Amino acid sequence: xxxxxxxxxxxxxxxxxxxxxxxxxxxxxxxxxxxxxxxxxxxxxxxxxxxxxxxxxxxxxxxxxxxxxxxxxxxxxxxxxxxxxxxxxxxxxxxxxxxxxxxxxxxxxxxxxxxxxxxxxxxxxxxxxxxxxxxxxxxxxxxxxxxxxxxxxxxxxxxxxxxxxxxxxxxxxxxxxxxxxxxxxxxxxxxxxxxxxxxxxxxxxxxxxxxxxxxxxxxxxxxxxxxxxxxxxxxxxxxxxxxxxxxxxxxxxxxxxxxxxxxxxxxxxxxxxxxxxxxxxxxxxxxxxxxxxxxxxxxxxxxxxxxxxxxxxxxxxxxxxxxxxxxxxxxxxxxxxxxxxxxxxxxxxxxxxxxxxxxxxx
Amino acid sequence: xxxxxxxxxxxxxxxxxxxxxxxxxxxxxxxxxxxxxxxxxxxxxxxxxxxxxxxxxxxxxxxxxxxxxxxxxxxxxxxxxxxxxxxxxxxxxxxxxxxxxxxxxxxxxxxxxxxxxxxxxxxxxxxxxxxxxxxxxxxxxxxxxxxxxxxxxxxxxxxxxxxxxxxxxxxxxxxxxxxxxxxxxxxxxxxxxxxxxxxxxxxxxxxxxxxxxxxxxxxxxxxxxxxxxxxxxxxxxxxxxxxxxxxxxxxxxxxxxxxxxxxxxxxxxxxxxxxxxxxxxxxxxxxxxxxxxxxxxxxxxxxxxxxxxxxxxxxxxxxxxxxxxxxxxxxxxxxxxxxxxxxxxxxxxxxxxxxxxxxxxx
DNA sequence: GAGTTTCACTAATACGTATTAGGTCCTTGA
DNA sequence: TCAAGGACCTAATACGTATTAGTGAAACTC
Numbered sequence: 001x002x003x004x005x006x007x008x009x010x011x012x013x014x015x016x017x018x019x020x021x022x023x024x025x026x027x028x029x030x031x032x033x034x035x036x037x038x039x040x041x042x043x044x045x046x047x048x049x050x051x052x053x054x055x056x057x058x059x060x061x062x063x064x065x066x067x068x069x070x071x072x073x074x075x076x077x078x079x080x081x082x083x084x085x086x087x088x089x090x091x092x093x094x095x096x097x098x099x100x101x102x103x104x105x106x107x108x109x110x111x112x113x114x115x116x117x118x119x120x121x122x123x124x125x126x127x128x129x130x131x132x133x134x135x136x137x138x139x140x141x142x143x144x145x146x147x148x149x150x151x152x153x154x155x156x157x158x159x160x161x162x163x164x165x166x167x168x169x170x171x172x173x174x175x176x177x178x179x180x181x182x183x184x185x186x187x188x189x190x191x192x193x194x195x196x197x198x199x200x201x202x203x204x205x206x207x208x209x210x211x212x213x214x215x216x217x218x219x220x221x222x223x224x225x226x227x228x229x230x231x232x233x234x235x236x237x238x239x240x241x242x243x244x245x246x247x248x249x250x251x252x253x254x255x256x257x258x259x260x261x262x263x264x265x266x267x268x269x270x271x272x273x274x275x276x277x278x279x280x281x282x283x284x285x286x287x288x289x290x291x292x293x294x295x296x297x298x299x300x301x302x303x304x305x306x307x308x309x310x311x312x313x314x315x316x317x318x319x320x321x322x323x324x325x326x327x328x329x330x331x332x333x334x335x336x337x338x339x340x341x342x343x344x345x346x347x348x349x350x351x352x353x354x355x356x357x358x359x360x361x362x
Numbered sequence: 363x364x365x366x367x368x369x370x371x372x373x374x375x376x377x378x379x380x381x382x383x384x385x386x387x388x389x390x391x392x393x394x395x396x397x398x399x400x401x402x403x404x405x406x407x408x409x410x411x412x413x414x415x416x417x418x419x420x421x422x423x424x425x426x427x428x429x430x431x432x433x434x435x436x437x438x439x440x441x442x443x444x445x446x447x448x449x450x451x452x453x454x455x456x457x458x459x460x461x462x463x464x465x466x467x468x469x470x471x472x473x474x475x476x477x478x479x480x481x482x483x484x485x486x487x488x489x490x491x492x493x494x495x496x497x498x499x500x501x502x503x504x505x506x507x508x509x510x511x512x513x514x515x516x517x518x519x520x521x522x523x524x525x526x527x528x529x530x531x532x533x534x535x536x537x538x539x540x541x542x543x544x545x546x547x548x549x550x551x552x553x554x555x556x557x558x559x560x561x562x563x564x565x566x567x568x569x570x571x572x573x574x575x576x577x578x579x580x581x582x583x584x585x586x587x588x589x590x591x592x593x594x595x596x597x598x599x600x601x602x603x604x605x606x607x608x609x610x611x612x613x614x615x616x617x618x619x620x621x622x623x624x625x626x627x628x629x630x631x632x633x634x635x636x637x638x639x640x641x642x643x644x645x646x647x648x649x650x651x652x653x654x655x656x657x658x659x660x661x662x663x664x665x666x667x668x669x670x671x672x673x674x675x676x677x678x679x680x681x682x683x684x685x686x687x688x689x690x691x692x693x694x695x696x697x698x699x700x701x702x703x704x705x706x707x708x709x710x711x712x713x714x715x716x717x718x719x720x721x722x723x724x
Numbered sequence: 725g726a727g728t729t730t731c732a733c734t735a736a737t738a739c740g741t742a743t744t745a746g747g748t749c750c751t752t753g754a
Numbered sequence: 755t756c757a758a759g760g761a762c763c764t765a766a767t768a769c770g771t772a773t774t775a776g777t778g779a780a781a782c783t784c
Binding site (some may be wrong): 398425 | 740741744
């Protein structure tokens with residue numbers, strides 16, 4: 001009776017393996033074995049096999065993916081949990097290439113993605129642990145975003161749930177795929193020094209993220225290795241005080257500025273505008289370098305068409321590698337390196353030149 | 363013994379209702395009833411209910427969507443199937459705002475999204491029906507993309523699976539949320555006519571998509587209503603022959619060109635370049651109008667900073683409305699209009715002006 | 725010709741949740 | 755004191771497939 005009413009409601013009911021079994025005169029198990037492929041050492045008579053295949057074809061059988069996944073432990077779905085909206089409003093958002101990489105690799109590996117949209121509500125209710133816990137519906141999960149509620153994540157670590165963070169993390173035991181900012185940032189400073197700059201400033205945002213800390217560390221490392229004075233080297237900004245900062249630096253004889261590029265891009269935008277307002281030529285009057293222009297969103301230098309000098313963050317590759325690592329964790333591969341830093345590609349660009357001969361000094 | 367070995371193998375197993383039941387000292391059925399909500403006329407003691415809820419919280423229980431789906435038919439997950447990569451390589455891709463709208467509304471409705479990444483392989487294997495079939499793990503599915511394999515879709519219609527197409531479709535019975543291009547396109551022509559133009563051309567791409575057909579229909583409608591000659595009005599292009607077309611039109615005394623804007627943007631890009639090479643001033647020498655600039659990607663007119671005149675496609679709202687419609691279909695709402703066209707917002711822009719007094723005629 | 729293998733398949737059960745049909749106790753009314 | 759009813763919960767089963775253990779029969783071994 002229930003069956004009949006369901007058939008009425010949904011038109012013709014989808015044929016199942018048991019229907020095929022009835023038609024072909026075999027058991028449901030035989031149908032499953034034949035359609036799925038016999039595991040090993042199992043043999044089915046050629047004729048029976050054909051009868052089942054014919055019946056399946058005739059009935060228009062389609063396996064139910066839900067049942068398939070219930071029966072086998074995996075569901076070939078990877079979670080993607082972002083701590084802001086996944087599709088940001090700002091098209092030029094720097095997250096974007098990472099997501100593209102994630103999708104690309106997931107598709108290549110035959111995995112679907114579950115986008116957890118709880119972010120908005122989770123943010124509203126301040127760290128609702130249930131929101132993060134929901135990711136367990138997937139085989140594993142990728143986390144992405146600068147600011148993360150730590151408590152729910154720790155919970156996942158404890159439970160042994162497979163997940164990978166995109167971006168370096170400080171917490172022990174958290175697998176991640178990040179960018180290797182330290183050497184890349186040091187190398188940018190080295191390039192400025194090689195071009196003749198001795199008075200350099202580093203403009204960074206007010207931010208506690210590991211990515212920011214690493215860049216600063218790299219800049220300091222590069223400065224020390226070149227024998228530069230690191231006092232006053234680092235200047236945090238919110239993007240609004242750029243004019244004052246720039247004026248001060250020019251007065252001090254600064255010839256090059258390194259800028260941190262993050263998802264908001266506030267520091268770079270602020271400085272770029274200030275350079276424009278001051279009527280400075282770049283790189284004629286001032287050399288600029290950017291730490292981590294987002295691939296595909298690469299800003300244009302104030303002067304004209306040339307790209308900023310600095311390095312690119314391998315966003316796409318981070319996304320891809322995170323998927324690979326996650327799948328290894330899910331599979332339980334023992335030898336996998338669970339904390340990975342990918343190298344950043346240097347960008348030649350056109351915003352570094354030799355400094356003008358200093359007036360005071362000559 | 364089996365349980366124990368599995369626990370060892372996979373670390374700690376995900377908690378199930380039966381685990382909660384054991385902890386709380388009730389049956390699995392009671393757990394399901396309490397967590398899911400008692401149907402009607404069922405009463406559970408307040409104290410028992412609390413014990414179960416506490417145990418669930420303590421164990422970090424999350425319902426298995428696959429099992430949920432198999433047993434009932436809801437899992438609060440909507441599928442999103444795109445017939446190209448979901449995160450396109452081109453950041454300025456016009457699909458983007460639609461996806462943002464989908465995510466926004468899904469989050470608002472407490473639904474997660476399943477991104478089906480089969481697209482790549484499906485495209486490779488030319489219309490593999492299995493790829494589309496995967497969507498059935500979700501409660502319903504959104505389809506998005508200009509070119510769609512029709513056969514698998516028809517299959518879903520037959521099976522009564524709830525889905526919504528983003529973009530108008532010709533096939534009968536397919537629910538969709540699209541943009542109402544016909545009146546919007548006609549209105550653009552009317553605006554040109556009102557500005558004094560009588561010789562107009564419409565540049566469209568070689569494309570069979572309904573969206574293209576609708577725009578052309580609207581342009582023709584607008585032309586007829588203004589009493590214009592529609593012969594030679596429509597010109598398809600691949601973007602490469604723009605110089606020749608433009609030259610011919612100028613010789614004919616054409617004073618305004620309407621351009622179709624699609625996801626590739628080839629037609630507009632080609633014409634814009636041709637206008638530049640011909641040294642024409644827009645709108646001084648030639649008025650331009652664009653049918654459907656993508657929100658957020660709005661092109662700039664060749665002359666300078668002004669936006670193209672024309673209309674905007676309500677991409678974001680289409681995404682949102684598609685989610686709403688899909689949820690209605692899933693809920694089985696009887697009165698829902700299943701085929702919706704949203705109005706396009708006119709864009710004033712700066713590329714329409716009165717035509718120069720024609721030389722030949724005067 | 726008793727024992728062993730191989731073949732070809734089936735029975736049974738797991739996967740995790742939803743749902744329905746009861747089953748116990750406890751209170752209440754007559 | 756017995757029946758009726760309600761409150762509270764459990765047993766049983768369904769959902770559709772995967773998988774393992776096992777079964778009967780034929781074929782082979784010595």
